[in-house]
Amino acid sequence: MTPPELSARIAAFPKAELHLHLEGAIQPRTAITLMARHGVKVNEQEVRQRYAFRNFPEFLETFKWLTSFLREPQDYALVAQELAEHLLTQNVVYAEVTLSVGVMLLRKQQPQANFEALLRAIEPFERRGLRLRWVFDAVRQFGAEAAMAVVESARSCNSKAIVAFGIGGDELQVPTVEFRPVYDRAAELGLHRLIHAGEVGGPDKIREAVELLGVERIGHGIAAIKDPSLMDLLTARRIPLEICPQSNLKTGALARQLARDAVRIEDHPLPALFRHGIPVVLSTDDPALFRTHLRNEYSHAAQMGLQENELEQICSMGFQHAFQPNAKSRTT
Numbered sequence: 001m002t003p004p005e006l007s008a009r010i011a012a013f014p015k016a017e018l019h020l021h022l023e024g025a026i027q028p029r030t031a032i033t034l035m036a037r038h039g040v041k042v043n044e045q046e047v048r049q050r051y052a053f054r055n056f057p058e059f060l061e062t063f064k065w066l067t068s069f070l071r072e073p074q075d076y077a078l079v080a081q082e083l084a085e086h087l088l089t090q091n092v093v094y095a096e097v098t099l100s101v102g103v104m105l106l107r108k109q110q111p112q113a114n115f116e117a118l119l120r121a122i123e124p125f126e127r128r129g130l131r132l133r134w135v136f137d138a139v140r141q142f143g144a145e146a147a148m149a150v151v152e153s154a155r156s157c158n159s160k161a162i163v164a165f166g167i168g169g170d171e172l173q174v175p176t177v178e179f180r181p182v183y184d185r186a187a188e189l190g191l192h193r194l195i196h197a198g199e200v201g202g203p204d205k206i207r208e209a210v211e212l213l214g215v216e217r218i219g220h221g222i223a224a225i226k227d228p229s230l231m232d233l234l235t236a237r238r239i240p241l242e243i244c245p246q247s248n249l250k251t252g253a254l255a256r257q258l259a260r261d262a263v264r265i266e267d268h269p270l271p272a273l274f275r276h277g278i279p280v281v282l283s284t285d286d287p288a289l290f291r292t293h294l295r296n297e298y299s300h301a302a303q304m305g306l307q308e309n310e311l312e313q314i315c316s317m318g319f320q321h322a323f324q325p326n327a328k329s330r331t332t
Contacts, residue, residue: 010298016094016318017283017294019219019242023067023100024286025083034069051289055252056200067103073117080118084125090294094131101150102138111153133163140169147182155189163323166194171201176208183213192216192323198223199253203230217242222257225269231276240279240321243270245300246292247285265300281318
């Protein structure tokens with residue numbers, strides 16, 4: 001099968017996306033609209049320059065700057081609508097979208113009001129065949145107390161659309177063990193549990209997440225390639241890695257894990273992790289910030305040498321490892 005034929009096949013797959021940040025899906029034109037709402041005039045070139053970060057710390061600063069213009073419930077509604085429209089163009093039928101509730105709380109916002117506004121905004125898209133579920137996300141460097149407040153916000157919102165609790169941010173900050181009570185509370189409330197680990201941190205961060213926090217999926221997890229025994233553990237326990245190739249390339253995470261100054265998408269360990277037997281779900285992380293989309297990530301996976309049947313398996317895994325049992329679908 002030629003590359004164009006494979007791309008056409010990939011485009012036709014019904015897809016699930018399980019690692020996607022609402023805030024990281026804000027396109028430059030939408031950022032300009034949000035800024036104008038709040039009295040800031042900026043042109044598209046200036047916004048795109050802010051999106052051109054060179055490493056992980058710069059990415060975090062860009063994310064912080066961008067989210068500073070999400071101030072009112074209607075701002076979240078706008079971004080949710082545009083994300084839903086975008087996902088339909090990618091033939092996505094189910095997505096678990098991460099919402100940065102930890103940032104909302106830091107900025108003294110009301111998560112329940114924001115969440116209710118975005119739920120209303122996406123109602124029409126449900127009728128068009130798209131189901132969105134939500135992950136309430138804390139910021140690791142804000143600490144365990146702030147993370148617990150995110151869990152309690154999920155409880156207060158009391159919505160079946162909230163399926164999980166997760167932690168993102170700088171995984172090199174705050175010892176993993178400090179979040180154990182937070183994850184215990186999330187489990188008590190019936191929330192599934194996620195965390196970013198092994199993105200810029202080592203394989204020890206992944207092992208801690210599994211053994212100390214009882215997480216059910218790992219965000220990124222590419223450092224697992226350095227530890228065969230950890231790879232065996234993830235395989236045996238069927239703990240999926242949420243792999244986002246373009247993100248790993250753009251943030252410098254891939255170069256860091258491979259200890260190289262320059263890397264290509266073909267250097268990504270996705271094929272080795274998948275062929276070891278570790279469940280893998282392919283996602284975009286922050287599609288606008290990384291200038292990517294889900295179809296593009298499947299094309300990247302093909303560039304890495306994965307065959308059509310393997311891509312179909314990965315596509316199926318997105319549904320198999322979703323936190324909604326009835327989210328399962330077929331790729332053909």
